[in-house]
Amino acid sequence: MNSTPETWNRVLTQDGSRTLLDPEGRACHASEGAWDQALLRYAAGVEMAKRGDTKVRLLDVGVGLGLNMAAALAAVEGEGRSLEVTGLELHLNPLQLAIAEPEPLANPWHQKVTEALELSLADPELAEAEGVPLGERSRLWLKVGDARETIYSLPPERRFDAVFLDPFAPKEQSDLWEPNFLCAIAERMDPGSRLATYCAASAMRADLLRAGLLVGRLGRVGRKAEGTVAGPAPANLPPLPPRALRRLKQRAADPAPKSAPEDSK
Ligand SMILES: C[S@@+](CC[C@H](N)C(=O)[O-])C[C@H]1O[C@@H](n2cnc3c(N)ncnc32)[C@H](O)[C@@H]1O
Structure with a gap:
Protein backbone atom coordinates (compact mmCIF):
# COMPACT_ATOMS: atom_id res chain seq x y z
CA MET A 1 0.00 0.00 0.00
CA ASN A 2 2.78 2.43 0.83
CA SER A 3 5.71 3.62 -1.18
CA THR A 4 8.72 4.81 0.82
CA PRO A 5 8.41 8.29 2.32
CA GLU A 6 11.40 9.40 0.23
CA THR A 7 9.44 8.96 -2.96
CA TRP A 8 6.97 11.66 -1.87
CA ASN A 9 8.59 15.06 -2.43
CA ARG A 10 7.94 18.30 -0.61
CA VAL A 11 7.43 21.29 -2.90
CA LEU A 12 7.03 24.97 -2.13
CA THR A 13 3.89 26.66 -3.45
CA GLN A 14 3.56 30.32 -4.34
CA ASP A 15 1.91 31.40 -1.07
CA GLY A 16 4.94 30.10 0.85
CA SER A 17 3.26 26.93 2.13
CA ARG A 18 4.53 23.50 1.15
CA THR A 19 2.69 20.57 -0.37
CA LEU A 20 3.65 17.11 -1.63
CA LEU A 21 4.12 15.37 -4.95
CA ASP A 22 3.39 11.65 -4.77
CA PRO A 23 5.72 9.09 -6.40
CA GLU A 24 3.88 9.57 -9.71
CA GLY A 25 4.34 13.35 -9.57
CA ARG A 26 0.70 14.05 -8.63
CA ALA A 27 0.34 17.25 -6.62
CA CYS A 28 -1.59 17.42 -3.36
CA HIS A 29 -2.42 21.11 -3.96
CA ALA A 30 -2.32 23.71 -6.71
CA SER A 31 1.08 25.32 -7.24
CA GLU A 32 -0.30 28.85 -6.53
CA GLY A 33 -0.81 28.08 -2.85
CA ALA A 34 -1.55 25.01 -0.78
CA TRP A 35 -2.73 26.94 2.28
CA ASP A 36 -4.80 29.37 0.19
CA GLN A 37 -6.49 26.42 -1.47
CA ALA A 38 -7.25 24.83 1.91
CA LEU A 39 -8.75 28.07 3.23
CA LEU A 40 -10.58 29.30 0.17
CA ARG A 41 -11.68 26.16 -1.64
CA TYR A 42 -12.49 24.03 1.39
CA ALA A 43 -13.11 25.91 4.66
CA ALA A 44 -14.74 28.86 2.87
CA GLY A 45 -16.25 26.58 0.21
CA VAL A 46 -18.49 24.82 2.73
CA GLU A 47 -19.00 28.09 4.68
CA MET A 48 -17.72 26.46 7.85
CA ALA A 49 -19.18 29.22 10.06
CA LYS A 50 -22.70 28.19 8.98
CA ARG A 51 -22.25 24.43 9.43
CA GLY A 52 -23.16 22.45 12.56
CA ASP A 53 -23.91 24.09 15.92
CA THR A 54 -21.52 24.04 18.88
CA LYS A 55 -19.66 21.31 17.04
CA VAL A 56 -19.01 20.65 13.36
CA ARG A 57 -18.63 17.09 12.05
CA LEU A 58 -16.27 16.97 9.07
CA LEU A 59 -15.47 14.13 6.66
CA ASP A 60 -11.97 14.79 5.25
CA VAL A 61 -11.44 12.56 2.19
CA GLY A 62 -7.75 12.31 1.35
CA VAL A 63 -6.16 13.70 4.54
CA GLY A 64 -2.73 14.02 2.87
CA LEU A 65 -0.71 16.60 4.77
CA GLY A 66 -3.74 17.69 6.79
CA LEU A 67 -3.78 21.23 5.42
CA ASN A 68 -7.49 21.21 4.65
CA MET A 69 -8.12 19.86 8.14
CA ALA A 70 -6.02 22.69 9.58
CA ALA A 71 -8.09 25.26 7.67
CA ALA A 72 -11.27 23.70 9.11
CA LEU A 73 -9.79 23.75 12.61
CA ALA A 74 -8.85 27.41 12.23
CA ALA A 75 -12.39 28.27 11.14
CA VAL A 76 -14.18 26.27 13.83
CA GLU A 77 -11.94 26.54 16.92
CA GLY A 78 -11.14 30.12 15.91
CA GLU A 79 -14.75 30.99 16.75
CA GLY A 80 -14.93 28.91 19.94
CA ARG A 81 -16.65 25.79 18.60
CA SER A 82 -15.32 22.24 18.34
CA LEU A 83 -14.53 20.15 15.29
CA GLU A 84 -15.00 16.37 14.99
CA VAL A 85 -13.02 15.11 12.00
CA THR A 86 -13.24 11.70 10.39
CA GLY A 87 -10.16 11.52 8.17
CA LEU A 88 -9.77 8.93 5.39
CA GLU A 89 -6.31 8.43 3.86
CA LEU A 90 -4.83 5.58 1.83
CA HIS A 91 -1.12 6.18 2.39
CA LEU A 92 0.94 6.57 5.53
CA ASN A 93 3.59 8.56 3.65
CA PRO A 94 1.94 11.99 3.47
CA LEU A 95 0.87 11.68 7.11
CA GLN A 96 4.42 10.78 8.18
CA LEU A 97 5.88 13.62 6.14
CA ALA A 98 3.44 16.08 7.66
CA ILE A 99 4.49 14.93 11.14
CA ALA A 100 8.19 15.13 10.24
CA GLU A 101 7.91 18.54 8.60
CA PRO A 102 10.89 20.54 9.96
CA GLU A 103 9.03 23.86 10.00
CA PRO A 104 5.31 24.39 10.53
CA LEU A 105 3.72 24.21 7.09
CA ALA A 106 1.49 27.18 7.40
CA ASN A 107 0.62 28.23 10.92
CA PRO A 108 -0.19 26.99 14.45
CA TRP A 109 -3.33 25.21 13.23
CA HIS A 110 -1.36 22.80 11.11
CA GLN A 111 0.93 22.12 14.05
CA LYS A 112 -2.15 21.01 16.04
CA VAL A 113 -3.20 18.73 13.18
CA THR A 114 0.24 17.10 12.94
CA GLU A 115 0.18 16.46 16.71
CA ALA A 116 -3.17 14.66 16.29
CA LEU A 117 -1.83 12.71 13.30
CA GLU A 118 1.17 11.63 15.37
CA LEU A 119 -1.08 10.41 18.20
CA SER A 120 -3.21 8.58 15.63
CA LEU A 121 -0.30 6.75 14.02
CA ALA A 122 1.07 5.82 17.45
CA ASP A 123 -2.15 3.94 18.23
CA PRO A 124 -4.18 3.35 15.05
CA GLU A 125 -6.82 1.21 16.76
CA LEU A 126 -7.54 3.90 19.35
CA ALA A 127 -7.54 6.53 16.61
CA GLU A 128 -10.23 4.62 14.72
CA ALA A 129 -12.35 3.63 17.68
CA GLU A 130 -12.21 6.52 20.15
CA GLY A 131 -10.41 9.21 18.23
CA VAL A 132 -7.56 11.38 19.51
CA PRO A 133 -7.55 14.98 20.80
CA LEU A 134 -7.18 17.65 18.12
CA GLY A 135 -6.43 21.27 18.99
CA GLU A 136 -7.97 22.70 22.16
CA ARG A 137 -11.40 21.03 22.13
CA SER A 138 -11.67 18.98 18.95
CA ARG A 139 -11.17 15.32 18.00
CA LEU A 140 -9.85 13.29 15.07
CA TRP A 141 -10.84 9.77 14.02
CA LEU A 142 -8.29 8.64 11.41
CA LYS A 143 -8.79 5.63 9.15
CA VAL A 144 -5.85 4.56 7.02
CA GLY A 145 -6.91 2.50 4.02
CA ASP A 146 -8.86 2.82 0.80
CA ALA A 147 -11.63 5.33 1.49
CA ARG A 148 -13.95 3.37 -0.81
CA GLU A 149 -13.80 0.60 1.79
CA THR A 150 -13.19 2.44 5.05
CA ILE A 151 -16.25 4.66 4.58
CA TYR A 152 -18.41 1.55 5.02
CA SER A 153 -16.68 0.67 8.28
CA LEU A 154 -17.68 3.94 9.98
CA PRO A 155 -20.32 3.58 12.71
CA PRO A 156 -23.78 3.93 11.11
CA GLU A 157 -24.60 6.91 13.31
CA ARG A 158 -21.51 8.87 12.09
CA VAL A 163 -17.26 17.11 3.53
CA PHE A 164 -13.91 17.95 1.91
CA LEU A 165 -13.52 15.84 -1.23
CA ASP A 166 -9.87 16.22 -2.19
CA PRO A 167 -8.52 13.27 -4.19
CA PHE A 168 -5.91 13.68 -6.89
CA ALA A 169 -7.18 15.17 -10.13
CA PRO A 170 -9.69 12.94 -11.95
CA LYS A 171 -7.47 12.68 -15.02
CA GLU A 172 -4.70 11.32 -12.76
CA GLN A 173 -6.79 9.14 -10.43
CA SER A 174 -10.35 7.96 -10.89
CA ASP A 175 -11.10 5.80 -7.84
CA LEU A 176 -12.36 8.43 -5.39
CA TRP A 177 -14.57 10.00 -8.08
CA GLU A 178 -16.48 6.73 -8.55
CA PRO A 179 -20.28 7.18 -8.42
CA ASN A 180 -20.71 4.52 -5.71
CA PHE A 181 -18.25 6.33 -3.45
CA LEU A 182 -20.00 9.65 -4.03
CA CYS A 183 -23.30 7.95 -3.09
CA ALA A 184 -21.74 6.56 0.09
CA ILE A 185 -20.65 10.09 1.04
CA ALA A 186 -24.04 11.62 0.18
CA GLU A 187 -25.82 9.08 2.40
CA ARG A 188 -23.89 10.35 5.42
CA MET A 189 -24.51 14.05 4.81
CA ASP A 190 -27.06 15.57 7.21
CA PRO A 191 -29.62 18.19 6.17
CA GLY A 192 -27.80 21.53 6.12
CA SER A 193 -24.44 19.94 5.28
CA ARG A 194 -22.15 20.85 2.38
CA LEU A 195 -19.46 19.15 0.33
CA ALA A 196 -16.69 21.14 -1.35
CA THR A 197 -14.25 20.04 -4.02
CA TYR A 198 -11.94 21.76 -6.49
CA CYS A 199 -13.29 19.54 -9.27
CA ALA A 200 -15.75 21.19 -11.65
CA ALA A 201 -16.14 18.37 -14.18
CA SER A 202 -19.68 17.94 -15.52
CA ALA A 203 -19.46 14.16 -15.22
CA MET A 204 -18.65 14.41 -11.52
CA ARG A 205 -21.36 17.02 -10.94
CA ALA A 206 -23.89 14.77 -12.69
CA ASP A 207 -22.83 11.92 -10.39
CA LEU A 208 -23.46 14.16 -7.36
CA LEU A 209 -26.96 14.89 -8.70
CA ARG A 210 -27.54 11.17 -9.20
CA ALA A 211 -26.41 10.66 -5.60
CA GLY A 212 -29.34 12.86 -4.54
CA LEU A 213 -27.43 16.11 -3.85
CA LEU A 214 -28.00 19.58 -5.24
CA VAL A 215 -24.98 21.11 -6.97
CA GLY A 216 -23.64 24.66 -7.00
CA ARG A 217 -20.63 26.56 -8.23
CA LEU A 218 -17.65 27.79 -6.21
CA GLY A 219 -15.70 30.72 -7.68
CA ARG A 220 -12.11 31.12 -8.71
CA VAL A 221 -9.21 30.09 -6.46
CA GLY A 222 -5.84 30.83 -8.05
CA ARG A 223 -5.80 29.67 -11.66
CA LYS A 224 -8.75 27.33 -11.13
CA ALA A 225 -11.79 29.19 -12.42
CA GLU A 226 -14.35 27.19 -10.49
CA GLY A 227 -14.98 24.39 -8.04
CA THR A 228 -18.09 22.58 -6.86
CA VAL A 229 -20.25 22.71 -3.75
CA ALA A 230 -23.07 20.24 -3.09
CA GLY A 231 -25.59 19.46 -0.38
CA PRO A 232 -28.90 17.82 0.40
CA ALA A 233 -32.02 19.84 -0.42
CA PRO A 234 -32.92 22.54 0.43
CA ALA A 235 -29.30 23.59 0.13
CA ASN A 236 -29.39 27.27 -0.93
CA LEU A 237 -26.13 26.88 -2.82
CA PRO A 238 -24.29 29.46 -4.95
CA PRO A 239 -26.08 28.63 -8.21
CA LEU A 240 -24.80 27.27 -11.48
CA PRO A 241 -25.73 29.33 -14.54
CA PRO A 242 -29.26 28.21 -15.63
CA ARG A 243 -28.04 26.78 -18.96
CA ALA A 244 -25.28 24.77 -17.27
CA LEU A 245 -27.77 23.45 -14.71
CA ARG A 246 -30.21 22.38 -17.47
CA ARG A 247 -27.46 20.51 -19.30
CA LEU A 248 -26.27 18.92 -16.07
CA LYS A 249 -29.76 17.67 -15.24
CA GLN A 250 -30.06 16.20 -18.75
CA ARG A 251 -26.73 14.50 -18.27
CA ALA A 252 -27.72 13.15 -14.85
CA ALA A 253 -30.93 11.73 -16.35
CA ASP A 254 -28.84 9.72 -18.82
CA PRO A 255 -28.74 6.18 -17.36
CA ALA A 256 -25.42 5.36 -19.06
CA PRO A 257 -22.76 8.03 -18.35
CA LYS A 258 -20.41 8.29 -21.30
CA SER A 259 -17.13 9.25 -19.73
CA ALA A 260 -15.24 9.54 -16.46
CA PRO A 261 -14.77 13.08 -15.07
CA GLU A 262 -11.87 15.08 -16.45
CA ASP A 263 -10.38 17.95 -14.50
CA SER A 264 -7.17 19.14 -12.95
CA LYS A 265 -6.12 20.87 -9.71
C1 LIG B 1 -4.79 15.92 -3.18
S1 LIG B 1 -4.09 14.95 -1.90
C2 LIG B 1 -4.94 15.52 -0.46
C3 LIG B 1 -4.35 16.73 0.21
C4 LIG B 1 -4.94 16.95 1.58
N1 LIG B 1 -6.38 17.10 1.54
C5 LIG B 1 -4.32 18.06 2.38
O1 LIG B 1 -5.03 18.97 2.80
O2 LIG B 1 -3.10 18.03 2.58
C6 LIG B 1 -4.95 13.42 -2.20
C7 LIG B 1 -4.80 12.40 -1.09
O3 LIG B 1 -5.69 11.32 -1.35
C8 LIG B 1 -5.05 10.13 -0.94
N2 LIG B 1 -5.71 9.00 -1.59
C9 LIG B 1 -5.53 8.55 -2.84
N3 LIG B 1 -6.30 7.48 -3.08
C10 LIG B 1 -7.00 7.25 -1.95
C11 LIG B 1 -7.96 6.29 -1.56
N4 LIG B 1 -8.38 5.35 -2.41
N5 LIG B 1 -8.47 6.34 -0.31
C12 LIG B 1 -8.05 7.30 0.56
N6 LIG B 1 -7.14 8.25 0.25
C13 LIG B 1 -6.63 8.23 -0.99
C14 LIG B 1 -3.63 10.35 -1.36
O4 LIG B 1 -2.72 9.47 -0.68
C15 LIG B 1 -3.40 11.81 -1.02
O5 LIG B 1 -2.89 11.96 0.27
Missing part, protein backbone atom coordinates in the same frame (compact mmCIF):
# COMPACT_ATOMS: atom_id res chain seq x y z
CA ARG A 159 -22.94 11.69 9.97
CA PHE A 160 -21.45 14.92 8.65
CA ASP A 161 -22.08 18.66 8.47
CA ALA A 162 -19.23 19.22 6.00
Whole structure:
Protein backbone atom coordinates (compact mmCIF):
# COMPACT_ATOMS: atom_id res chain seq x y z
CA MET A 1 0.00 0.00 0.00
CA ASN A 2 2.78 2.43 0.83
CA SER A 3 5.71 3.62 -1.18
CA THR A 4 8.72 4.81 0.82
CA PRO A 5 8.41 8.29 2.32
CA GLU A 6 11.40 9.40 0.23
CA THR A 7 9.44 8.96 -2.96
CA TRP A 8 6.97 11.66 -1.87
CA ASN A 9 8.59 15.06 -2.43
CA ARG A 10 7.94 18.30 -0.61
CA VAL A 11 7.43 21.29 -2.90
CA LEU A 12 7.03 24.97 -2.13
CA THR A 13 3.89 26.66 -3.45
CA GLN A 14 3.56 30.32 -4.34
CA ASP A 15 1.91 31.40 -1.07
CA GLY A 16 4.94 30.10 0.85
CA SER A 17 3.26 26.93 2.13
CA ARG A 18 4.53 23.50 1.15
CA THR A 19 2.69 20.57 -0.37
CA LEU A 20 3.65 17.11 -1.63
CA LEU A 21 4.12 15.37 -4.95
CA ASP A 22 3.39 11.65 -4.77
CA PRO A 23 5.72 9.09 -6.40
CA GLU A 24 3.88 9.57 -9.71
CA GLY A 25 4.34 13.35 -9.57
CA ARG A 26 0.70 14.05 -8.63
CA ALA A 27 0.34 17.25 -6.62
CA CYS A 28 -1.59 17.42 -3.36
CA HIS A 29 -2.42 21.11 -3.96
CA ALA A 30 -2.32 23.71 -6.71
CA SER A 31 1.08 25.32 -7.24
CA GLU A 32 -0.30 28.85 -6.53
CA GLY A 33 -0.81 28.08 -2.85
CA ALA A 34 -1.55 25.01 -0.78
CA TRP A 35 -2.73 26.94 2.28
CA ASP A 36 -4.80 29.37 0.19
CA GLN A 37 -6.49 26.42 -1.47
CA ALA A 38 -7.25 24.83 1.91
CA LEU A 39 -8.75 28.07 3.23
CA LEU A 40 -10.58 29.30 0.17
CA ARG A 41 -11.68 26.16 -1.64
CA TYR A 42 -12.49 24.03 1.39
CA ALA A 43 -13.11 25.91 4.66
CA ALA A 44 -14.74 28.86 2.87
CA GLY A 45 -16.25 26.58 0.21
CA VAL A 46 -18.49 24.82 2.73
CA GLU A 47 -19.00 28.09 4.68
CA MET A 48 -17.72 26.46 7.85
CA ALA A 49 -19.18 29.22 10.06
CA LYS A 50 -22.70 28.19 8.98
CA ARG A 51 -22.25 24.43 9.43
CA GLY A 52 -23.16 22.45 12.56
CA ASP A 53 -23.91 24.09 15.92
CA THR A 54 -21.52 24.04 18.88
CA LYS A 55 -19.66 21.31 17.04
CA VAL A 56 -19.01 20.65 13.36
CA ARG A 57 -18.63 17.09 12.05
CA LEU A 58 -16.27 16.97 9.07
CA LEU A 59 -15.47 14.13 6.66
CA ASP A 60 -11.97 14.79 5.25
CA VAL A 61 -11.44 12.56 2.19
CA GLY A 62 -7.75 12.31 1.35
CA VAL A 63 -6.16 13.70 4.54
CA GLY A 64 -2.73 14.02 2.87
CA LEU A 65 -0.71 16.60 4.77
CA GLY A 66 -3.74 17.69 6.79
CA LEU A 67 -3.78 21.23 5.42
CA ASN A 68 -7.49 21.21 4.65
CA MET A 69 -8.12 19.86 8.14
CA ALA A 70 -6.02 22.69 9.58
CA ALA A 71 -8.09 25.26 7.67
CA ALA A 72 -11.27 23.70 9.11
CA LEU A 73 -9.79 23.75 12.61
CA ALA A 74 -8.85 27.41 12.23
CA ALA A 75 -12.39 28.27 11.14
CA VAL A 76 -14.18 26.27 13.83
CA GLU A 77 -11.94 26.54 16.92
CA GLY A 78 -11.14 30.12 15.91
CA GLU A 79 -14.75 30.99 16.75
CA GLY A 80 -14.93 28.91 19.94
CA ARG A 81 -16.65 25.79 18.60
CA SER A 82 -15.32 22.24 18.34
CA LEU A 83 -14.53 20.15 15.29
CA GLU A 84 -15.00 16.37 14.99
CA VAL A 85 -13.02 15.11 12.00
CA THR A 86 -13.24 11.70 10.39
CA GLY A 87 -10.16 11.52 8.17
CA LEU A 88 -9.77 8.93 5.39
CA GLU A 89 -6.31 8.43 3.86
CA LEU A 90 -4.83 5.58 1.83
CA HIS A 91 -1.12 6.18 2.39
CA LEU A 92 0.94 6.57 5.53
CA ASN A 93 3.59 8.56 3.65
CA PRO A 94 1.94 11.99 3.47
CA LEU A 95 0.87 11.68 7.11
CA GLN A 96 4.42 10.78 8.18
CA LEU A 97 5.88 13.62 6.14
CA ALA A 98 3.44 16.08 7.66
CA ILE A 99 4.49 14.93 11.14
CA ALA A 100 8.19 15.13 10.24
CA GLU A 101 7.91 18.54 8.60
CA PRO A 102 10.89 20.54 9.96
CA GLU A 103 9.03 23.86 10.00
CA PRO A 104 5.31 24.39 10.53
CA LEU A 105 3.72 24.21 7.09
CA ALA A 106 1.49 27.18 7.40
CA ASN A 107 0.62 28.23 10.92
CA PRO A 108 -0.19 26.99 14.45
CA TRP A 109 -3.33 25.21 13.23
CA HIS A 110 -1.36 22.80 11.11
CA GLN A 111 0.93 22.12 14.05
CA LYS A 112 -2.15 21.01 16.04
CA VAL A 113 -3.20 18.73 13.18
CA THR A 114 0.24 17.10 12.94
CA GLU A 115 0.18 16.46 16.71
CA ALA A 116 -3.17 14.66 16.29
CA LEU A 117 -1.83 12.71 13.30
CA GLU A 118 1.17 11.63 15.37
CA LEU A 119 -1.08 10.41 18.20
CA SER A 120 -3.21 8.58 15.63
CA LEU A 121 -0.30 6.75 14.02
CA ALA A 122 1.07 5.82 17.45
CA ASP A 123 -2.15 3.94 18.23
CA PRO A 124 -4.18 3.35 15.05
CA GLU A 125 -6.82 1.21 16.76
CA LEU A 126 -7.54 3.90 19.35
CA ALA A 127 -7.54 6.53 16.61
CA GLU A 128 -10.23 4.62 14.72
CA ALA A 129 -12.35 3.63 17.68
CA GLU A 130 -12.21 6.52 20.15
CA GLY A 131 -10.41 9.21 18.23
CA VAL A 132 -7.56 11.38 19.51
CA PRO A 133 -7.55 14.98 20.80
CA LEU A 134 -7.18 17.65 18.12
CA GLY A 135 -6.43 21.27 18.99
CA GLU A 136 -7.97 22.70 22.16
CA ARG A 137 -11.40 21.03 22.13
CA SER A 138 -11.67 18.98 18.95
CA ARG A 139 -11.17 15.32 18.00
CA LEU A 140 -9.85 13.29 15.07
CA TRP A 141 -10.84 9.77 14.02
CA LEU A 142 -8.29 8.64 11.41
CA LYS A 143 -8.79 5.63 9.15
CA VAL A 144 -5.85 4.56 7.02
CA GLY A 145 -6.91 2.50 4.02
CA ASP A 146 -8.86 2.82 0.80
CA ALA A 147 -11.63 5.33 1.49
CA ARG A 148 -13.95 3.37 -0.81
CA GLU A 149 -13.80 0.60 1.79
CA THR A 150 -13.19 2.44 5.05
CA ILE A 151 -16.25 4.66 4.58
CA TYR A 152 -18.41 1.55 5.02
CA SER A 153 -16.68 0.67 8.28
CA LEU A 154 -17.68 3.94 9.98
CA PRO A 155 -20.32 3.58 12.71
CA PRO A 156 -23.78 3.93 11.11
CA GLU A 157 -24.60 6.91 13.31
CA ARG A 158 -21.51 8.87 12.09
CA ARG A 159 -22.94 11.69 9.97
CA PHE A 160 -21.45 14.92 8.65
CA ASP A 161 -22.08 18.66 8.47
CA ALA A 162 -19.23 19.22 6.00
CA VAL A 163 -17.26 17.11 3.53
CA PHE A 164 -13.91 17.95 1.91
CA LEU A 165 -13.52 15.84 -1.23
CA ASP A 166 -9.87 16.22 -2.19
CA PRO A 167 -8.52 13.27 -4.19
CA PHE A 168 -5.91 13.68 -6.89
CA ALA A 169 -7.18 15.17 -10.13
CA PRO A 170 -9.69 12.94 -11.95
CA LYS A 171 -7.47 12.68 -15.02
CA GLU A 172 -4.70 11.32 -12.76
CA GLN A 173 -6.79 9.14 -10.43
CA SER A 174 -10.35 7.96 -10.89
CA ASP A 175 -11.10 5.80 -7.84
CA LEU A 176 -12.36 8.43 -5.39
CA TRP A 177 -14.57 10.00 -8.08
CA GLU A 178 -16.48 6.73 -8.55
CA PRO A 179 -20.28 7.18 -8.42
CA ASN A 180 -20.71 4.52 -5.71
CA PHE A 181 -18.25 6.33 -3.45
CA LEU A 182 -20.00 9.65 -4.03
CA CYS A 183 -23.30 7.95 -3.09
CA ALA A 184 -21.74 6.56 0.09
CA ILE A 185 -20.65 10.09 1.04
CA ALA A 186 -24.04 11.62 0.18
CA GLU A 187 -25.82 9.08 2.40
CA ARG A 188 -23.89 10.35 5.42
CA MET A 189 -24.51 14.05 4.81
CA ASP A 190 -27.06 15.57 7.21
CA PRO A 191 -29.62 18.19 6.17
CA GLY A 192 -27.80 21.53 6.12
CA SER A 193 -24.44 19.94 5.28
CA ARG A 194 -22.15 20.85 2.38
CA LEU A 195 -19.46 19.15 0.33
CA ALA A 196 -16.69 21.14 -1.35
CA THR A 197 -14.25 20.04 -4.02
CA TYR A 198 -11.94 21.76 -6.49
CA CYS A 199 -13.29 19.54 -9.27
CA ALA A 200 -15.75 21.19 -11.65
CA ALA A 201 -16.14 18.37 -14.18
CA SER A 202 -19.68 17.94 -15.52
CA ALA A 203 -19.46 14.16 -15.22
CA MET A 204 -18.65 14.41 -11.52
CA ARG A 205 -21.36 17.02 -10.94
CA ALA A 206 -23.89 14.77 -12.69
CA ASP A 207 -22.83 11.92 -10.39
CA LEU A 208 -23.46 14.16 -7.36
CA LEU A 209 -26.96 14.89 -8.70
CA ARG A 210 -27.54 11.17 -9.20
CA ALA A 211 -26.41 10.66 -5.60
CA GLY A 212 -29.34 12.86 -4.54
CA LEU A 213 -27.43 16.11 -3.85
CA LEU A 214 -28.00 19.58 -5.24
CA VAL A 215 -24.98 21.11 -6.97
CA GLY A 216 -23.64 24.66 -7.00
CA ARG A 217 -20.63 26.56 -8.23
CA LEU A 218 -17.65 27.79 -6.21
CA GLY A 219 -15.70 30.72 -7.68
CA ARG A 220 -12.11 31.12 -8.71
CA VAL A 221 -9.21 30.09 -6.46
CA GLY A 222 -5.84 30.83 -8.05
CA ARG A 223 -5.80 29.67 -11.66
CA LYS A 224 -8.75 27.33 -11.13
CA ALA A 225 -11.79 29.19 -12.42
CA GLU A 226 -14.35 27.19 -10.49
CA GLY A 227 -14.98 24.39 -8.04
CA THR A 228 -18.09 22.58 -6.86
CA VAL A 229 -20.25 22.71 -3.75
CA ALA A 230 -23.07 20.24 -3.09
CA GLY A 231 -25.59 19.46 -0.38
CA PRO A 232 -28.90 17.82 0.40
CA ALA A 233 -32.02 19.84 -0.42
CA PRO A 234 -32.92 22.54 0.43
CA ALA A 235 -29.30 23.59 0.13
CA ASN A 236 -29.39 27.27 -0.93
CA LEU A 237 -26.13 26.88 -2.82
CA PRO A 238 -24.29 29.46 -4.95
CA PRO A 239 -26.08 28.63 -8.21
CA LEU A 240 -24.80 27.27 -11.48
CA PRO A 241 -25.73 29.33 -14.54
CA PRO A 242 -29.26 28.21 -15.63
CA ARG A 243 -28.04 26.78 -18.96
CA ALA A 244 -25.28 24.77 -17.27
CA LEU A 245 -27.77 23.45 -14.71
CA ARG A 246 -30.21 22.38 -17.47
CA ARG A 247 -27.46 20.51 -19.30
CA LEU A 248 -26.27 18.92 -16.07
CA LYS A 249 -29.76 17.67 -15.24
CA GLN A 250 -30.06 16.20 -18.75
CA ARG A 251 -26.73 14.50 -18.27
CA ALA A 252 -27.72 13.15 -14.85
CA ALA A 253 -30.93 11.73 -16.35
CA ASP A 254 -28.84 9.72 -18.82
CA PRO A 255 -28.74 6.18 -17.36
CA ALA A 256 -25.42 5.36 -19.06
CA PRO A 257 -22.76 8.03 -18.35
CA LYS A 258 -20.41 8.29 -21.30
CA SER A 259 -17.13 9.25 -19.73
CA ALA A 260 -15.24 9.54 -16.46
CA PRO A 261 -14.77 13.08 -15.07
CA GLU A 262 -11.87 15.08 -16.45
CA ASP A 263 -10.38 17.95 -14.50
CA SER A 264 -7.17 19.14 -12.95
CA LYS A 265 -6.12 20.87 -9.71
C1 LIG B 1 -4.79 15.92 -3.18
S1 LIG B 1 -4.09 14.95 -1.90
C2 LIG B 1 -4.94 15.52 -0.46
C3 LIG B 1 -4.35 16.73 0.21
C4 LIG B 1 -4.94 16.95 1.58
N1 LIG B 1 -6.38 17.10 1.54
C5 LIG B 1 -4.32 18.06 2.38
O1 LIG B 1 -5.03 18.97 2.80
O2 LIG B 1 -3.10 18.03 2.58
C6 LIG B 1 -4.95 13.42 -2.20
C7 LIG B 1 -4.80 12.40 -1.09
O3 LIG B 1 -5.69 11.32 -1.35
C8 LIG B 1 -5.05 10.13 -0.94
N2 LIG B 1 -5.71 9.00 -1.59
C9 LIG B 1 -5.53 8.55 -2.84
N3 LIG B 1 -6.30 7.48 -3.08
C10 LIG B 1 -7.00 7.25 -1.95
C11 LIG B 1 -7.96 6.29 -1.56
N4 LIG B 1 -8.38 5.35 -2.41
N5 LIG B 1 -8.47 6.34 -0.31
C12 LIG B 1 -8.05 7.30 0.56
N6 LIG B 1 -7.14 8.25 0.25
C13 LIG B 1 -6.63 8.23 -0.99
C14 LIG B 1 -3.63 10.35 -1.36
O4 LIG B 1 -2.72 9.47 -0.68
C15 LIG B 1 -3.40 11.81 -1.02
O5 LIG B 1 -2.89 11.96 0.27
